[in-house]
Amino acid sequence: MIELLSEPIRRYIRDKRWEELRAIQKHAIKHIMESEKNVILSSRTASGKTEAAFLPMLSKIDFNKPGVKILYISPLIALINDQFNRVEELCEYLDLPVTKWHGEAKKSAKENLLKNPDGVVLITPESIEAMLVNKEQNAIKLFSSLQFVVIDEIHSFIGTDRGMQLASLLSRLSSFHTSKFRVIGLSATIGAIAETKKLTGDAEGTTLLRDKAPKEMEVSFRYFKMEGAELPIELMKDLYLEVKDNKVLIFPNSRGRAEEVSVKLKKISDRLKGHSYYFSHHSSIDRELREYIEQFAKNNKRYPFSISCTSTLELGIDIGSVEKVVQIDAAHSISSLIQRVGRSGRREGEKSSLIFYATDQWNLLQSLACLLLFRDEFIEPVLASEKPYDILLHQMLSIIKQTNGRTPQQLKKHIKENYAFEHIQEAEMDDVIQTLVEKEQLELIGGELIVGVEGEWTVNNKDFYSVFRSDPSFKIIHHDKTIGELPLMSAFQIDENILLAARIWKILEIDYKAKKIFVIPAKDGKKPMFFGTGGEVHPKIREKMLDVLSCQQEYQELNEEAAEALRLLRLDFKCYPITEIATQRPLVAKHAETIFYSFQGTKINKSIDFLLRLQGITADYNDHESSFNFKANPAEVKAMLKKLKASTEHIDSALISMLESNPAVMEFSKWGTLLPLQYQLIILKLKIYDFTHTEIFLSTCEFVEAQDGSKD
Structure with missing residues (x-):
């Protein structure tokens, strides 16, 4: 495959003294050089994916075209800084400049790029957003002749708000593009092939190349x-x-x-x-x-x-x-x-x-x-929202700021041409626009939408360019040097100890107005405060946990203490014969209590918990153990759980009531709080709950009680 590459790139390979190309590199060279399709490269970490993309891209670019040739998009500024030297070394063989473009990059390098648009630009989605919103002319000058867009760690965008934002940004970039650019995605883990291809804007015209070579x-x-x-x-x-x-x-x-x-x-x-x-x-x-x-x-x-x-x-x-x-x-x-x-x-x-x-x-x-x-090569499948109303709202504000105003019809035309929102109907766009006007985020003057009074605060805030919520934080300072930041916690108190940067610090002073905490090294041995959050667990993981509990297979990877801990946990469930992992679930009677182990994912467990509270039923919910503890006997618990299925019919009105009484419920979505209530409901049901699969689970669930007559 080396013969397909340009001479400067072949010289780079010779100078590196590579004995041969890796598998993913060979396949990437063939597909990128010999076709015009988008390509997703998936192979394990350190398998040479960056070179697999850049060797053929740099060999194929047309140097006669003006402007930036390759736009490399990364989820992290740190990853951009890390990749910069690697890409720059390769591009030196073509005398092609490489520029970092993000909030921490040198201003002089950006100015030089604007004077002479060329080469490779490494950027984050937020910096693209900021450029489009504030200086559209720069984006047109730099990117209207792009030949390739590289999305590194593409899996980190799939199924997320940031991924929908990126899809919209790519669509917006292509709107003033003189010719179609190709998208190259890089990842070590792809569990949602269809969704990953959609991110390129042309799923049918995208090829996935996956190296499944096992790693010992x-x-x-x-x-x-x-x-x-x-x-x-x-x-x-x-x-x-x-x-x-x-x-x-x-x-x-x-x-x-x-x-x-x-x-x-x-x-x-x-x-x-x-x-x-x-x-x-x-x-x-x-x-x-x-x-x-x-x-x-x-x-x-x-x-x-x-x-x-x-x-x-x-x-x-x-x-x-x-x-x-x-x-x-x-x-x-x-x-x-x-x-x-x-x-x-x-x-x-x-x-x-x-x-x-x-x-x-x-x-x-x-x-x-x-x-x-x-x-077993299972990776959690990710299903992106077909109707990301909150990202739609954000992008509407962004487009109005970018264009200095549009009529409602012009704005809707922008949205209809944006493949990120292809499933959203015009009537739904009207609803969102109307709410933005009502909340003074937009203003309709002389038939044209412009940024409203409240919208000025929104779009001119440096936090506007991102679609993920950042928790308020305090700077931690020692001797005028910033050690880091911690999320805002009401428990912060003077004389408390905190952990940061592998050291224990004592809080001397808290400046709430400036959001600063002044500290010194702690020497009193007092226990420090902890901070951090959990995550969402997929149903397949919980189902596999039940499978492991129900079988007697031994695992050589477990040391003696781990094997014994597993044996004891299996003993707790020994008299609950589970033969159908998909449908059977243990119902454990303990004195005056009954524990229902759902072995379901976090979203379904949250849905069950909500339905129980909706019925006024008290049960201690523990997602860590995927369990619900009832102060009732097994027969009563079975009746309660079977009854829950009927309550799903009224779930929308219950959720609407919750949103009306407690708007903070929507704070997980940065832009969702500005949406019409009916669209907040849709996002809430998609991102926090899963009532559809909960209803299926409750309908098919078979409760398994202890068979030998004993009670734990």
């Missing part, structure tokens, strides 16, 4: 029961022995837990006179410190290190060779697990190494279920 992986499970709020010291000691001589990424499930791990590992290391390279890495840590950690990990060849992180290091930022990945308690999705596992064993011939630590039986069970589904 060593997996082990450890179990340390957690009694309080903090991780067991035995777990930390075991973890220290596992990481002290290696380069390791540790993934807890929250920023607070990541801080706890890094602080405690460093304390153990200090006590045993080990190395000091224990870091935490997440969105609350100051950017400069995060970048220092990334560069240390990437360039350090000599010392072992451990980085306790969240999803900030789940995506493709290059931090060099990592020998082990540790997952503390269950990942919320198989997609995340695949990304995390792929961070280790990146060198050719190396195995990936994954260690699970579980702190309770249910986390152990969920971790095991995720691993088994991962081996």
